Amino acid sequence: MKKKRKLKKNVYVVAVILIFVGLLTFSGIKIYKDYKYKQTYEYKLLEHGYELKEVKKLEKTFKDKDLDWLLTIPKNKTILKLVDEKYFLAKNTKEYLDYYEDNDDISLDMVITKINTHTNYDFYNHDIDVDTSLKYLINCNKFYHLAKDYDPGEIVTIPTTYAFGTQKIEKTTYEAYLNMWQAAKEENIHLMVNSSYRSYEEQEEIYNNYKSSYGEDYANKYAAKPGYSEHQTGLALDIFSLDNTSTKTFVNSAAFTWLTNNAYKYGFILRYPLDKENITGYSFESWHYRYVGKDVAKYIQENNITYDEYYAYFIEK
Ligand SMILES: [Zn+2]
Numbered sequence: 001m002k003k004k005r006k007l008k009k010n011v012y013v014v015a016v017i018l019i020f021v022g023l024l025t026f027s028g029i030k031i032y033k034d035y036k037y038k039q040t041y042e043y044k045l046l047e048h049g050y051e052l053k054e055v056k057k058l059e060k061t062f063k064d065k066d067l068d069w070l071l072t073i074p075k076n077k078t079i080l081k082l083v084d085e086k087y088f089l090a091k092n093t094k095e096y097l098d099y100y101e102d103n104d105d106i107s108l109d110m111v112i113t114k115i116n117t118h119t120n121y122d123f124y125n126h127d128i129d130v131d132t133s134l135k136y137l138i139n140c141n142k143f144y145h146l147a148k149d150y151d152p153g154e155i156v157t158i159p160t161t162y163a164f165g166t167q168k169i170e171k172t173t174y175e176a177y178l179n180m181w182q183a184a185k186e187e188n189i190h191l192m193v194n195s196s197y198r199s200y201e202e203q204e205e206i207y208n209n210y211k212s213s214y215g216e217d218y219a220n221k222y223a224a225k226p227g228y229s230e231h232q233t234g235l236a237l238d239i240f241s242l243d244n245t246s247t248k249t250f251v252n253s254a255a256f257t258w259l260t261n262n263a264y265k266y267g268f269i270l271r272y273p274l275d276k277e278n279i280t281g282y283s284f285e286s287w288h289y290r291y292v293g294k295d296v297a298k299y300i301q302e303n304n305i306t307y308d309e310y311y312a313y314f315i316e317k
Contacts, residue, residue, distance in 0.1 A: 041067045049075040057083060062090055069094075078108075085112050087313045092116065113279060116312035118143045123281045124225065131316075136172070136293050138233060139311040142281040145227040148200045152234030155197055163193035164245070170197065170234035173291040177237060180266035189255045194245055194287075195238035198231040221283070230271065235291045237268075251286040259289070264301035267294045271307060279306050 037043050041064070045055040048071055058070065061083045070079070082088055082096055085108055095115045100108070114120045118128070123142035130144045135153075140146055156174050158167040162181050169177070177193070184191050198206070204226035210219035223229075230236040240246075241255035250256055263269065271290040272282040282288075290307060292300070300310055 044071055054080055066090060066093065081108055082112070085109050087112050087116060087309065089116060089313065089317065113309060117279055117308045119279055124220070134315065136235065136291060137296065137315055139307065140228065140230050140233050141308060142228055146232050148227065150232060152197060155234055158193055158196065162191070163196070165194070167193045167196040169237060173235050173237070176267045176291055180263065180268065183262065183266070184255070184258055187258060189258050190242035191255060192240050192242050192245070193237050194240055195231065197234045198229060200226050200232060203229045203232060230290060236271065237289050238287045239289050240287055247287065256286050263289055264297035265294070267291050267297050269297050269300050269307060273306065276306050279308050
């Protein structure tokens with residue numbers, strides 16, 4: 001009898017100990033989990049006033065250091081709208097916000113375009129070296145400039161069937177142009193190049209001529225400064241037709257309509273479209289085409305953006 005009672009007592013003690021350890025483990029885990037959750041951005045952002053749906057969006061968009069920064073400023077509704085914009089880049093968030101604060105009369109998508117393409121600066125007032133490793137995707141405009149000795153790769157002369165006078169162009173661009181020329185010809189359109197590769201020195205001469213004849217403002221509007229002309233890349237062509245070489249009326253020609261509908265299929269884009277002067281820095285040029293390759297040209301055609309916008313979002317990032 002004594003033995004049995006002792007055994008019962010032992011079982012009782014063990015059970016109590018087990019329950020005690022169990023409870024301790026359970027609450028320990030809970031305390032630890034709570035502690036861990038409080039370290040998360042989800043907790044911190046919720047505490048900061050963002051709703052769960054907004055928190056998920058912010059966590060998806062931003063890196064840790066950006067989220068840390070977000071926690072140092074009051075809940076910001078503009079950020080939540082910005083991240084929904086198509087060409088939003090997280091790295092530019094602070095710049096978007098600053099620019100929007102000073103220019104709240106413009107739309108958020110325009111704020112994004114301005115900052116992405118650096119057009120919040122005046123043209124020629126924010127110098128960036130062209131990333132020459134990009135080859136067919138380099139961007140050369142009034143912010144990105146080429147060195148005097150930039151090597152455009154193999155340059156070939158365009159036969160006079162396809163061009164007025166002596167025109168030289170980068171080889172792959174030439175081949176793409178020939179394919180395009182052939183396709184246009186089948187529809188009775190005879191394309192003709194009348195301006196092509198220009199070296200730094202040649203551009204310098206053009207610019208200085210404009211400047212001495214018409215003044216600096218005029219020169220800046222109608223010619224590029226040396227180093228800033230896309231023609232120095234070897235990838236840009238001024239394309240007219242055999243029967244129309246007028247910068248005034250080419251826009252009304254069948255050749256222009258054909259190029260508008262078909263150039264992208266051969267890897268070319270209209271580089272300075274209508275009403276995009278504030279982004280490209282150039283008034284509409286119905287004749288200036290740039291080789292970027294078929295895939296990029298297709299995207300630009302379908303999404304109706306300038307190369308400057310494409311470059312900022314997809315290449316420079
Ligand atoms: Zn041109």
